[in-house]
Amino acid sequence: MLADHEAHDQRSLRPRTRLIADTVTTVEQRRAGERVEATLEPRLVIPGNDGEPFISGDFLVAAYQRGYRWGRHEVRQLLDDIKANADDARKQGKTPSDYYLQPVVVLSRGEGLWELVDGQQRLTTLYLIAKYIGTRDPDAKVEYTLSYETRNQEGNDSRHFLEHLETLDDEVRKSNIDFHHIAVAYDEITEWFREQTNPKKAANDIYNALSEWVYVIWYEAPSDTNPNDLFTRLNRDRIPLTDSELIKALVLSNSGAAVGQPGRQEEIAAQWDAFERDLRDDQFWAFLTGSTTRRPTHIDFLFESMTPPAGLRVRPRYWTFEKVRDDIEKRGAAAFWRDVVARHGLLTGWFHDRELYHRIGYLVAIGDSVPDLIEASRSQTHSAFRAALVDRTRQRLKLSRDEVSLLQYGKNDAKCTDVLLLMNVETVLASSDRGARFSFHAYARDGWSLEHIHAQNAEGLKKENQRRDWLEAHVKKIRSTEWSAELAPAAEQVAGLIDAHLALAPGRTDDIGFQEILDKAFALFGSPGGSSTQENLHGLSNLALLQRDFNSKLNNAVFALKRERVVELDEAGAYILPCTRNVFLKYYTAAADQQLSIWGPQDQEQYYEKLLAAIGTFLAVEVDAEGQDVA
Known part of the structure; x- marks a missing residue:
């Protein structure tokens, strides 16, 4: 086949049928x-x-x-x-x-x-x-x-x-x-x-x-149309006509005066422009696609949702247009456009319904597709569809309570991310503020990764200047923290070790001495008597979602320092996921257990309980040997 956009492009072969579009443009109009x-x-x-x-x-x-x-x-x-x-x-x-x-x-x-x-x-x-x-x-x-x-x-x-x-x-x-x-x-x-x-x-x-x-x-x-601008787009910029531009011409050519409705073209054109504006709204677009990627025309999404590619991984160019053309040939432009209007109404209805917005937005964010959801909604009542979304989420997660407890950073990162995202979405949905909405646009835009709430090691600190930066930040935090009488001596000891290490001439610091300080610092900011098993280090009770660029700035820091930086980011207006903010502001920890500089077992336990409470509806029901539900 010919290579570039000027090249010949053979369409999928189909039965010998033709669409004769009546051109409604007249010389008098021009x-x-x-x-x-x-x-x-x-x-x-x-x-x-x-x-x-x-x-x-x-x-x-x-x-x-x-x-x-x-x-x-x-x-x-x-x-x-x-x-x-x-x-x-x-x-x-x-x-x-x-x-x-x-x-x-x-x-x-x-x-x-x-x-x-x-x-x-x-x-x-x-x-x-x-x-x-x-x-x-x-x-x-x-x-x-x-x-x-x-x-x-x-x-x-x-x-x-x-x-x-x-x-x-x-x-x-x-x-x-x-x-x-x-x-x-x-x-x-x-x-x-x-x-x-x-x-x-x-x-x-x-x-x-x-x-x-x-x-x-x-x-x-x-x-x-400005011919120079159009030529530049089609040729020099290599941006071909979109499916929607061809479909628009096809629909309008088969509407209006040609079918005895002179005003119909103007009506469809106005609806078309309104649909395009709606789909260009950042929040609506991310809700439907799980993406912030812009397109030349966003209304293509409606037509693509009506023409699934039948097992093809990538749509050939003009696949959507060809399928729509076949549809219009069979049913007529009026019937096709009625379906477009109905589909737009369905999607905007979902978007403005707070519960459906959060449930569907979450499914799309973890890989479900709007066309599949539309198909699922067709054979169900409104209430049945709402209930089906819960079951659909349960089937996608495929996790029981026991399986959630076994999820680990580094082993089940994708599942950990799905669970924590669900906690955030459901937390916003359950908010008493009826206007609160989770931002799927911000989630798609910023890129998120798993962050240890309290680190137990300092992976990646291979260079001396990186180790010195870490030591300077942590000795400052140690000296600014009000320690209990029990921990004050240990804090002073760690601060002294850091001072001595930083006093060494450049190039004289060593990994062994740094690792000793590291271990003592992590122990100091950990909970007295708390264990550091793999389960409580890499499990969900010690994980949160944070933007990747923020994560790189907070990585390897103890909880107290991370908390300080998260508060600074929050005050500066950075978008922090609600549950991540709640973790570092200690909203999940009971007042009696509050120790702002420490993330200990009591914090982890209460955070994990809140997580299970938020996602419990979507977990698989466990059964015993007799097939009975396990309470």
Whole structure:
């Protein structure tokens, strides 16, 4: 297949059906200066099937475009692909399936006059192919002309050159670079036909193809489009027409005056713009996609949710448009658009329903998809769907209470993250503030990672300057902390060890001495008598979610220092997940157990109890040997 966006793009083969879109734009509208929406239809290359549109008119390739540059490979590839499509059908005893080239983008410049914004390589090559066939069959007439503005300005007549190419001498054919490339392409077309077993039959087969089943997707841009800007987007910036732009033209071309409803186009266009604005809202977009990635047009999401890719991992270009086109052909544009409006209403309804917003937003954030959720909602009542979301979350987590207790940092990071995110989402949902909403946009935007609430080691402190920074920060924290009479001597001892270590000349510090201080500092800020087993170090009772860039700043610090920095970040307006904030502000610890500089067993136990209380509804029910629920 041809490589770039100018290349031929064969669509998935399908039964031989066609959509004839009625173009509602009139010359009178253009002359009156009214804004005309884009129109779209498939067009045959040369006249053939009765009543089907074909390419016609006079096309100007404006000076802002580069010249014709297709080479021998691209020309041959196009002919080979068309021939292969016909050969495959012939072997199966079938009629060739409709075959679509990429969109040709035009702007009207008066009746029968078009500015060719995108597609000059394809239209020029198709013109040359039809021209060659015309030397064999006088009925094979192309009904359009091409003119290149830059070449006309040089005193050349590009239209005349194309029309008489086969009779011109080498001097004219090589008079400028565009003429040279066009002549080379025509020679390659001639050579391709000569190489066929039966050149006359090959010419007849290609003629039948261009007049019966090879189409361009004709896209007439809105009348107020700036052609330079559109060309830049499509070519220099390599941003092709989106599915939604093609779908919009298709829907509007099949609505309005063509179906006896003159005002329908304006109504659909207004709805379209409203839907696009809604989907560009950061919170709504992240709720639906679990992402903050922007697109040229966001309304594509609605159409993609209606056209699942049937097992394909990646949608081919214009897959969505082709599926919508088939749907409109079968049901009509009115029925299709009613479904779009209903789908938009369903999604905005979910977004504005506080419970559904949190339950669905969480599922999307951990990998569920809105199209699957829409499908699940179709066969259920509203209340049944709400209940089903709880069960759906339970099935995705696949955790019992015992299994939650065994989750470990470094072994089950993804599950730990899912559990902690659920705790945060459910905490916001359960808030007495009925206006509180978890920000799935901030969650998708910032990137989150697991953070030990109280560290027990200092991984990554390999360089001397890193160790000195750690020691300076922690000795400052030790000296600013009010210690109990029981811990004061130990605190002074650790501070003295740090002072002595920092007093060593640069390069004289050693890993062994640093590790001794490290162990004593972690023990000092730990709970007296508390153990440091793998379970309470790496389990959920000692984990929280924090932005990755914040995590890197807090990593390796004891709880007291982390708490101080989290408070500073919170005061500065940084987004901290609600449960992470609650942990470091000690909201989960009973007043009687409050020790602000320590994260000990009593803190871990009460934090873990709150976690289980928040997510308990979504955990699998455990059964005993007799199959009875375990309380």
